[in-house]
Amino acid sequence: MTDTITIVGNIATAPEQKVLPSGVCVTRFRVASGTRRFDRQSSAWVDGPTNWYGVSAFRGLGENAARSLHKGERVVVTGRLRLRAWENDGKRGMEAEIDADALGHDLMFGVSRYERTHAKHAGPDEQPAPDPLSESTTGESGDAWAPPGLAEASFGDLASAETPY
Secondary structure (H helix, E strand, O other): OOEEEEEEEEEOOOOEEEEOOOOOEEEEEEEEEEEEEEEOOOOEEEEEEEEEEEEEEEHHHHHHHHHHOOOOOEEEEEEEEEEEEEEEOOEEEEEEEEEEEEEEEOOOOOOOOOOOOOOOOOOOOOOOOOOOOOHHHOOOOOOOOOOOOOOOOOHHHHHHOOOOO
């Protein structure tokens, strides 16, 4: 059974990228997620307990994570939680691991810049998938996110238009 979880925390280890024997890229790192609260009695911020998670990002997400994330950065991680029992030299424990579905910087504490990556194609005979933001797929305005037919419309035009409801 897997549960979906979202955590916010700091990257505690440098992200390490590996390619599995199957050819799949995986990037792994650890995240420390803790709580902080203001104690009115002492008029100071108090740190609560810290939870540690191992994070694994596969395929394209793993490649982008290795290029984008660094030790010490604050991140948001969403994925599938797995608890794994381990034993080493007579010691036993449980480890919380997250197979990431989405990763990103926590913008509460800094800024980030998004750069779209292009999908790789498998062989020399195959054509790469068209970039959805390229000139050929954009509307007349050049904006890939603009609805069709709104190339010449301005916000003023839209505000004065009658609503269908």
